[in-house]
Amino acid sequence: MKTSCQHRHRHSHKKQELAALTSRLRREARKITGPRAAILEILRHHPHPLTNKEIFAQLPKGECDLATIYRAMQMLEKLGMVKRFDFGDGAARFELVGEGDDGHHHHLVCTRCAEVVEIAECFPEEIERRIANTNGFTGVTHRLEFFGLCPECQK
Amino acid sequence: MKTSCQHRHRHSHKKQELAALTSRLRREARKITGPRAAILEILRHHPHPLTNKEIFAQLPKGECDLATIYRAMQMLEKLGMVKRFDFGDGAARFELVGEGDDGHHHHLVCTRCAEVVEIAECFPEEIERRIANTNGFTGVTHRLEFFGLCPECQK
DNA sequence: AGCCAGTTGCAAACGGTTTGCAACTGGGTG
DNA sequence: CACCCAGTTGCAAACCGTTTGCAACTGGCT
Ligand SMILES: [Mn+2]
Ligand SMILES: [Mn+2]
Ligand SMILES: [Zn+2]
Ligand SMILES: [Zn+2]
Numbered sequence: 001m002k003t004s005c006q007h008r009h010r011h012s013h014k015k016q017e018l019a020a021l022t023s024r025l026r027r028e029a030r031k032i033t034g035p036r037a038a039i040l041e042i043l044r045h046h047p048h049p050l051t052n053k054e055i056f057a058q059l060p061k062g063e064c065d066l067a068t069i070y071r072a073m074q075m076l077e078k079l080g081m082v083k084r085f086d087f088g089d090g091a092a093r094f095e096l097v098g099e100g101d102d103g104h105h106h107h108l109v110c111t112r113c114a115e116v117v118e119i120a121e122c123f124p125e126e127i128e129r130r131i132a133n134t135n136g137f138t139g140v141t142h143r144l145e146f147f148g149l150c151p152e153c154q155k
Numbered sequence: 156m157k158t159s160c161q162h163r164h165r166h167s168h169k170k171q172e173l174a175a176l177t178s179r180l181r182r183e184a185r186k187i188t189g190p191r192a193a194i195l196e197i198l199r200h201h202p203h204p205l206t207n208k209e210i211f212a213q214l215p216k217g218e219c220d221l222a223t224i225y226r227a228m229q230m231l232e233k234l235g236m237v238k239r240f241d242f243g244d245g246a247a248r249f250e251l252v253g254e255g256d257d258g259h260h261h262h263l264v265c266t267r268c269a270e271v272v273e274i275a276e277c278f279p280e281e282i283e284r285r286i287a288n289t290n291g292f293t294g295v296t297h298r299l300e301f302f303g304l305c306p307e308c309q310k
Numbered sequence: 311a312g313c314c315a316g317t318t319g320c321a322a323a324c325g326g327t328t329t330g331c332a333a334c335t336g337g338g339t340g
Numbered sequence: 341c342a343c344c345c346a347g348t349t350g351c352a353a354a355c356c357g358t359t360t361g362c363a364a365c366t367g368g369c370t
Contacts, residue, residue: 031336065350117290135272140303148295220319
């Protein structure tokens with residue numbers, strides 16, 4: 001038996017096919033343009049959340065405008081194809097999300113070199129349920145990121 | 156016997172004396188000025204994190220400049236008298252921290268009306284320790300906030 | 311009373327993000 | 341396959357929270 005994870009995140013299917021991504025776009029009546037294909041291609045090959053500027057930097061220069069990336073990420077987020085993360089440094093980060101996955105998961109970030117580790121653990125459901133009930137809230141979810149010193153930066 | 160909380164936050168001592176706060180400033184060789192006293196007075200009476208703009212709005216108009224508030228909060232944070240929180244809306248929020256307390260705690264925020272509830276629960280230490288060990292990180296801590304619909308907004 | 315490091319107001323700069331607009335194009339229609 | 345237009349793009353300007361340079365001011369010590 002394999003260790004089973006209580007949530008199935010995007011970690012399960014490493015890379016999504018570009019074709020699957022574009023068909024998902026087409027299905028939503030969105031156009032497959034040069035910039036969009038390029039952005040998806042970059043996200044597809046990157047395992048951790050990327051800022052708009054980082055995506056921009058990876059693009060062959062002149063490929064597309066920064067504003068276009070902002071607009072693309074907004075759209076992809078609305079379609080649920082991308083998940084937004086916040087490492088508290090003032091820049092949004094985005095990660096591709098598998099189809100049918102809500103992308104909810106967490107990270108461990110080095111406060112010195114910014115190395116990122118994907119974390120499988122989540123805040124215990126039972127405690128969250130208690131917090132929600134105690135306060136009469138519904139639809140409760142959480143934002144959670146871990147910070148510390150990575151092995152390299154401890155030396 | 157009273158229900159004991161595993162961490163001792165600022166929730167224990169409801170309001171700190173203004174005198175205690177100013178003496179804490181003096182001890183650090185900081186000047187007690189009009190703006191600073193006014194800011195502390197506002198924080199002292201507010202149970203939840205406030206943005207700089209919110210503090211500014213509560214100040215008798217003309218009392219002090221917005222930039223002064225930004226500078227004051229930076230200083231207070233550095234002295235550990237105030238804790239910074241991030242509800243993901245792009246504006247930092249600050250809450251007064253009791254002496255000897257690091258202020259670590261969490262909130263439950265209504266996504267519709269922005270009501271805030273102080274939360275006593277924390278991410279389980281044992282799981283956090285495991286996450287740190289597994290990845291060789293040290294000094295691991297976390298940022299965690301809950302979001303949902305408050306009782307009022309469900310109607 | 312006098313001094314000076316620390317503090318303040320003001321305005322400009324900053325960095326991430328959004329937006330108005332006119333030119334352009336993907337992809338369905340006939 | 342040519343046409344057409346809603347959707348998309350680049351560019352520049354606007355935005356918004358935050359920081360900073362600077363000259364005037366002041367709390368608290370001698
Ligand atoms: Mn991730
Ligand atoms: Mn709080
Ligand atoms: Zn989680
Ligand atoms: Zn915690």
